[in-house]
Amino acid sequence: MNSERVAAWTEAELGVEGRVLDVVRAPDGVLSARGADVDPTSADIVQLAADLVATMRVSPGCVGLAANQVGVGVRMFCVDVVEHPKTRTQHGTFVLCNAEVVESSRNERAREGCMSVPDLTGDVKRAARLTVRGELPGTGEKVEFSTDAFEARALQHEIDHTDGLLFLDRVAGAHAIYPRQTYL
């Protein structure tokens, strides 16, 4: 387990300035295709990692962003749930490449939204206990760690993105989808 290493990671390690990118929306095909595995040490992936964090930072309420969401079909995402009230265990800001779920348990149902599906939210059942593994961009270190509650949900949502799945593909039923309120 490398919880401490992941928690200690910051985007400063990348050594490049992140740029804010445009977020693509469904039905863009890049969101429905599994991304390519990446070399976490390559320069363009390090730059994209910094860009993902920079784009997440300027997006209100954003707790995670996958590369497909900025139009790049590769398996990488960033997460930062520090400010969220439903967070228990958290590892600060981090980016994972080629991540996958190792173990999951204790399903809980909760309402999710997504920057790439701005007009809808949906109830999705996800594991509240989760172990994931992946690689850190820059050094390429392999890490494996466990988390729970909201960080677990965010990780599963982002790993789904890297597999070409949206939360819409996991909604609990026909009455588990909701238009987002718009106030005129």
Add this chain to the structure above:
Amino acid sequence: MSTDLYAVTVLGHDRPGIIAATTAGLAELGLNIEDSTMTLLRGHFAMMLLCRGGSDVAAIERALAPLAAGGDLDVAVRPVAAGPTPAAGGSAWVLTVHGGDRSGIVSAVVTEVAAAGGNITDLTTRLAGDLYLLVAELDLPVDADVAAVERAIRTAAERVGVTATLRLAEADEL
């Protein structure tokens, strides 16, 4: 007490008080509301309810006539004769289909469900910008080849440029 069952549908321009007025009319006739559903479809009011009691279609229509008087709501009443078809005892699934909006998406996908003997028990579709979304709950027969059904649905979805996901409906027994 009569066990006659009536279907009442109310469709039209949304405003506060439609449900209150409808149910007050039914209550005056001593009708008991059983299953009902109401939603807004692109902002339009849509309600269906099944009510049971000793009345008749003409009396129910009279009781609900004030609702339709403004001309912006359609009210329909009809007797329901047949009992429900018992569940076949297969497996329950959730189907999600999404992609760029175009005509024929629902038809292309549900045709495959029907061809497999599947019965859709709940359906929602939403158009949000360019994104078309369908979520259906469906029962497949006991002897259904689920992998083949899923392949057929995915292929049909691809033909109309959308993606489809079929998952077992999970119910947690507590």
